[in-house]
Amino acid sequence: MAQQTQVSRVVEYYHRWLKKFPTFSTLAKSSPADVLREWSGLGYNSRALRFHQLAKHVFSEFHSRLPQSPDELRHLPGIGRYTAHAVACFAFNVHVPVVDVNIRRILTRYSTKVLMASQMMNDDDAWKFAERALPKKNVYDWNQALMDLGGMICTARNPNCIECPINSSCKSAFNKVFLQRQVIKKKNEPSWKGIPRRIYRGKILKLLHFHSFPVEEIAGVLWKNYSSKDIHWLSGVLDTMVINGLLIAGKKKYSLIQ
């Protein structure tokens, strides 16, 4: 849930989720529709489907027990390098580093001498650094502390170097030029009628929470009036969502997978 999402926003979903799906078994036996409805509002809906897939896999193949090593965890759907290490460390107290966006930012700032480009250290370098810096004991606390430092002090914008416990050895402490502003890169994300496609996808998914609709009715909800080109574009979006496993296409209607 916390992938690319603030923990503060996750907390309530986390508790609701565990109440509804207390075990891998219950999650595995639920429908994608249930899972997506419960996830609604958190964003990145594919994560919910992958979590569902993960639960099915862990339930049927691993007797509802997660593996404890990052290498094994990594094979599971939705589990990448970060999450594998985070679960290993925080759930099973395995002696491994963790590199999330906060820690990568800290490591970058801490070790960067050249302040021209406010580029983040590349992922492999960050992981090597984190591995090398890992203490012999209390790795759980170490990783938590770094993430908290990144979240509360060494923030992306306006880091509070004055209160930072490592400001005396940090290469970019108090350096405004470097710390002020992050890289400005434009996404140029796909859009239609000036609205990003992901916004449509979110609306569509929510619209289909409890009813199935044909393309025309979905279009009617999205736009006051629409053309055949709009229908064509929308059909493409819906088909992609079907491919993504978010929807199924019936004879005439689209719906969640019950």
Added chain:
DNA sequence: AAAGCGTGGTT
């Protein structure tokens, strides 16, 4: 391997 993915709070 760069693009694409949700949403809501902050600056």
Added chain:
DNA sequence: TAACCAAGCTT
């Protein structure tokens, strides 16, 4: 207020 940002991952 438009742009940035967030316990990343998949294709």
